[in-house]
Amino acid sequence: MAMIDLNGVRLRNRIVTSASLLGYGASKRKLILYGLSPIAQWVPLERFGAVTTRTLSVEPREGHFSLREDWSLREFPQMLRLYGKALRRVDAGWMNAFGWCNIGIERYFDEYYPRTANLNRIISVGGFSAEELCTLVETVNRRAEPGDIAAIEFNVSCHNVNFSFETILEDVLRQAVPLSRHPIILKISPDEDYVEQARLAQRHGIAALTAINAIKALRLDPETGEPFMKNRFGSISGRAIKPIGLRVIAELRDAGITLPIIATAGIRDFDDCREYFWAGADAVSLGSAVWLTRLPLYALGPIEGLRIRRLIGRIARYEAPAAIAAAWAEHGPAAASGQASVSSAGRGEAAPAASGEPAMVGAGAGGSAAP
Numbered sequence: 001m002a003m004i005d006l007n008g009v010r011l012r013n014r015i016v017t018s019a020s021l022l023g024y025g026a027s028k029r030k031l032i033l034y035g036l037s038p039i040a041q042w043v044p045l046e047r048f049g050a051v052t053t054r055t056l057s058v059e060p061r062e063g064h065f066s067l068r069e070d071w072s073l074r075e076f077p078q079m080l081r082l083y084g085k086a087l088r089r090v091d092a093g094w095m096n097a098f099g100w101c102n103i104g105i106e107r108y109f110d111e112y113y114p115r116t117a118n119l120n121r122i123i124s125v126g127g128f129s130a131e132e133l134c135t136l137v138e139t140v141n142r143r144a145e146p147g148d149i150a151a152i153e154f155n156v157s158c159h160n161v162n163f164s165f166e167t168i169l170e171d172v173l174r175q176a177v178p179l180s181r182h183p184i185i186l187k188i189s190p191d192e193d194y195v196e197q198a199r200l201a202q203r204h205g206i207a208a209l210t211a212i213n214a215i216k217a218l219r220l221d222p223e224t225g226e227p228f229m230k231n232r233f234g235s236i237s238g239r240a241i242k243p244i245g246l247r248v249i250a251e252l253r254d255a256g257i258t259l260p261i262i263a264t265a266g267i268r269d270f271d272d273c274r275e276y277f278w279a280g281a282d283a284v285s286l287g288s289a290v291w292l293t294r295l296p297l298y299a300l301g302p303i304e305g306l307r308i309r310r311l312i313g314r315i316a317r318y319e320a321p322a323a324i325a326a327a328w329a330e331h332g333p334a335a336a337s338g339q340a341s342v343s344s345a346g347r348g349e350a351a352p353a354a355s356g357e358p359a360m361v362g363a364g365a366g367g368s369a370a371p
């Protein structure tokens with residue numbers, strides 16, 4: 001299969017899925033797709049350029065929802081109440097405050113990784129210190145061979161965990177990136193100084209950027225003043241944030257950022273994708289659109305599945321206008337020279353050319369597992 005090479009991040013095509021929206025890429029049980037989007041029944045996930053996991057942390061986290069999977073029918077109202085405090089439809093988008101509710105990285109590798117070998121996977125990880133990010137990278141090094149995943153994505157821009165990631169970003173990049181045997185994507189947020197963060201990313205050997213994370217937001221019950229979300233603030237995603245995503249990508253390009261960018265913000269259809277390509281994106285990602293819809297519309301799941309399958313096909317066949325194709329060529333396998341340093345031990349050497357082998361990042365680039 002011909003692969004797209006974004007500076008070492010190898011994708012099956014230019015349309016991927018965003019962190020969390022397809023859970024861990026598989027459901028636990030065959031009949032009940034708990035934790036996996038219903039859309040997965042109608043769209044073979046292996047057709048996506050890659051599927052990004054939920055953000056995984058070193059230890060399991062309840063976040064603002066729950067790790068329980070054994071809700072009885074009687075307990076369903078309780079579960080839905082909890083769920084309603086972590087995810088809610090608002091205006092033209094969705095507010096969520098799951099707060100990295102996840103089973104932890106080791107359990108992901110035990111329970112889901114072997115069952116998703118048919119997918120091209122991006123593993124999203126998040127932590128609260130450089131040490132935690134190093135542990136996460138070392139775990140992925142130990143449990144996934146180079147080439148078996150597309151990339152690791154650093155989520156150090158999430159609001160729902162109440163932590164100021166700016167304080168650790170540089171340490172994270174300096175310490176964790178050189179350890180990795182896999183290309184690393186940095187996910188950025190419009191709530192932070194994203195141009196500065198992208199510059200840091202370029203200096204520290206990040207292979208590509210994902211833009212943007214969901215945006216910090218607030219909604220209150222007009223009667224009582226009670227926040228919709230358990231965490232008071234939440235993050236907004238979906239159609240409401242598409243113009244902001246476009247702005248961020250255009251501004252990154254205007255600022256001279258040359259790393260490949262995977263766009264995620266309110267993308268639903270072919271024209272959304274083309275708009276993002278014009279703004280400077282190298283690939284697009286479906287977030288809310290692969291899962292979240294008004295409840296009655298789940299009945300139209302098969303039609304929605306067909307629509308998404310068609311969209312994947314259209315993007316796979318898309319012939320970009322010359323200006324876009326030229327920009328993509330710049331962000332391809334050779335993009336590392338001078339800055340992105342898909343490198344050996346973070347020393348800034350150029351990435352391997354498009355040899356068919358995935359580019360490897362960092363100290364383990366000799367092919368051996370990091371300690």
Ligand SMILES: Cc1cc2nc3c(=O)[nH]c(=O)nc-3n(C[C@H](O)[C@H](O)[C@H](O)COP(=O)(O)O)c2cc1C
Nearest residue numbers: 018019020055096155213237238264265266287288
């Ligand atoms: C319910 C939900 C859960 C999310 N969880 C994560 C997460 O665990 N890690 C992460 O990096 N982004 C997470 N996101 C953000 C999405 O990956 C994506 O960046 C954002 O929703 C913007 O894309 P969209 O407008 O297409 O949804 C989540 C978004 C939603 C709606």
